[in-house]
Amino acid sequence: MYSRFMYRLSARLFAGLALCLTALHALGQDDTYTPTLDTTGATYRYFELFRQQLFDSANDETLYRQLRKAESSFPQEGEYPRWLSGLYSDSGMLDSAVACMKRAVACDSTNLYYLKSLHDLYVEQRGDPKEMTSVAQRMVALAPNRPDLWYALVVDYMRANQTDSAIAICQRLRGLLASTYTVDLIISSAFHMKGQPDSTLAYAIRNANAHYQLAEANYYVTEVAANLRKDSLAQLYFAKGLQLDCPKAPFLLTHLRYLCEIGKPENALTTLRKVDSLCPLPDSVALRIIGLFMYSVPPSMLAQKENQELMEALFAKLPMSNDAIIAKFRFYELVKERGKSRQLIARLSDLYPNDYFLWAARMEIEQLEEHPLTLENWGEKTATLRYIMRQFPHDIAAPLNYLFAVQKLVGAADERLVDSTEAIIDAYAKDLKNSNKTDQYHYYSQDSVKISMPKRLKLRENLSILYSYLGDIEIGSKRYKNGWKAYEKALKYNDSNALACNNFAYYIALYRPKKLSKAKRLSEKSLALDPKNPSYLDTYGYILYLQGDLESAKAVFTELLTLQRNPGRTALLHYSEVLRALGNEQAAEVYRLKAQYAADHAE
Known part of the structure; x- marks a missing residue:
């Protein structure tokens, strides 16, 4: 549990920091810089012409060759390395862009614009944190009153796991940084990286109290408190955050999972109901919340009217898919609403006659029903099984369930059971004889992935299973020779049929x-x-x-x-x-x- 929270918090931290870094140059700081290129010279005019033609016509491979050629054609000092770096960067060639920008910095190491451009490239490249830190240190030395540059240095220290240095800067320059950044959140994140959860929580609370109007600040305390198993504190700050804004879907899912893990599923249901009353329930994680509740909440609790209504609201958010249908079917089965589950599956399977999983689910629920089989109701009670045998011949469950129904009706020793088994075997054998080696069965999995299987191989496997079943019947009726012949045929069609080998x-x-x-x-x-x-x-x-x-x-x-x-x-x-x-x-x-x-x- 702890490691999962550590990973999530770290991911959240760096996602936020990266977002901030990409916006640094848009914070109102003066990064304007006047190029020193001689725009009247022939070299500059050639450069501009080359750049325009380059992006008008070149493919990736040609582009790379042309840029390499251009790199050797232009001067290696002044503005030209920076311009080449920009071309490489625009072309997605970050390593080459960094190399050119390094040359520009080497020509003028006090040029803040060059240093910041190099730092931005390092960030985009996800380069060596130590090199980024070195560049950031040089930037703050040139402009010590710019909070964006100090913030870049703090982030670089954290990337390099130099969290003490990051914390020291935040505490020393709180006044400068606080004008733009949430300093306590940065310090809390740094203590989290150091593995000091109590300090992480203390600064998270300090940040939430300072920015009490921000829902995210309160939700962050919820995460940290949950990590420390401070349940009441986690609930308190979740409630504060909810008064301000709706929680993001992934965080909501994490919090609900946490409540279930600590043995408070009723609190998870209450929390989601409260969220539902204030915000639209999140579509993106609806199925995962349903799965969480189905496996973590006692069925008797889910069966309560208000909780069923909550689950129905979640189901209403799901797009029509096999996953959603199966989940709803499982839920109805879990809370013993078998009438609803049968109606759902019957309606949908009639609507989608070629959907294998809907018909398989329909077969499953009908097999769970307790009903007496008679000759009078035989056609009605076995209609689904017979449809699946015709429509989805790769499925062996339907013919076996059909034969079990025959056995239930007439008894295991009745010749009609043997006749029914042999009739199904004959149908499969005929299909096998008429099939080609390249023929395939096709159907879709529950997650809508198309599945194909060799038709002849599947038919042979099914014939092996049916002959093994026939062998059991014959031996049970003391027709030993017939039974042994059936087993031998089962192994002829599939010598890896473990059940046939054993029996x-x-x-x-x-x-x-x-x-x-x-x-x-x-x-x-x-x-x-x-x-x-x-x-x-x-x-x-x-x-x-x-x-x-x-x-x-x-x-x-x-x-x-x-x-x-x-x-x-x-x-x-x-x-x-x-x-x-x-x-x-x-x-x-x-x-x-x-x-x-x-x-x-x-x-």
Whole structure:
């Protein structure tokens, strides 16, 4: 938290200082300077003609060559290096501009105009702070009564991390600088850079009290106080600032995040509501504020009427995009306004029939609904799933959810479930057969980035998943040959299908003990693809047990229990069998009892 505030304050500081520096020559100081070029000479007339032609016709590469040639054609002293420096600067060639300006300064080291031009180039170039400091020191020596030059020196000292020198100048020349600059803010920033937060806060408060009519001065105290976890002080100065002007959007977001981080989300909501009553809520950070509240504020608090209205006001500021739609959908789900979320997604998906993410969200919310499936309402309840299967065939969730619905309606052992699965497989296989190697699926991500994927590769992956599902159904219905054929086809279409490898290995271990070596190879492959998967570790450990490699089996189950304290009834029973085979009857009984009371799924 501290480092993030440090970075933000430093960024804020230097942004402000850089802005001030760019305006130095517009502060009313007399920087007029009369060139000493002989404007009647042929050299000057040639220079002017060259400059005009240069910017009328040259591209970047030609421009650079011509400038280099010009540099050797003109005198190397007096005004010519300064004029060449200006040409280089206008062309964006800052290194060359600095080099020419250095030559001009070398010719006349007491020329304040030359020194200031060189300093401005250093600032634009973001050059060496030590060199900038040296030039600024020479400037204040020539004009000690100019606050803009002293301010430039202060900034250079801070850039060079010579904060003590910067503070000393501000304190010694407070009267001179205060006519133009907020001295206490500069000192506060310098103490911040030194890592002295108490002094940073003291001068921030002093600055806010001196400039009490400036909202930014009060908001700065809010930031510094928040950094020190002085919560009441941060809130006090935020309220003072809000009475004067609206906070900038990034600062408002930072302050709301701070209130949530210190465990006061209710204050964050109250603060934003107060801001909303006085200022327009900021469009630029609306989505980020929504995300902050959704992840930091308890859902029960967000569900309160006034807070829902506040969130709705934020949502109203978002442009129509997948991000905004998904965020609003998630919010309605979070506060259990499922009717609103379904209406939102249904309306928008009907409006945008080709938007994959809208239809995926519609499928998701419909799957969460508790409704009895009957033959009479089958068409209505599965309409979204069937639409996605037709319109977005790359999506495997829709066909799987459709098959789960069939299974829910008719039961896992019913032949109609197999028929439905095979019908979907046939449709994918036909599409694969008719596709070309160069065919692509296209859709847009949630942040509106176009995503493309090879059609044949995706179809093969989907066929592998569907055949693996078919294998589970067939084995569960004791049609073992059909099940093994389905698994083999799953791996034919995608031999990196970890789930198919694992399930095939487990059923071989259960029903074909003579083929344990094949089961082991498949299990090892599934773990190579997903080494921390508890189910895959259970399968592998059980196969090792069946092969008689008890110590290795025990090691696998030890790793499994490290990853998941309650991996489920089946895994606990397997481990109990391993321990009993090792002669550890007492431990085996403990895990048998754990299995007896464990849920038949992982935590």
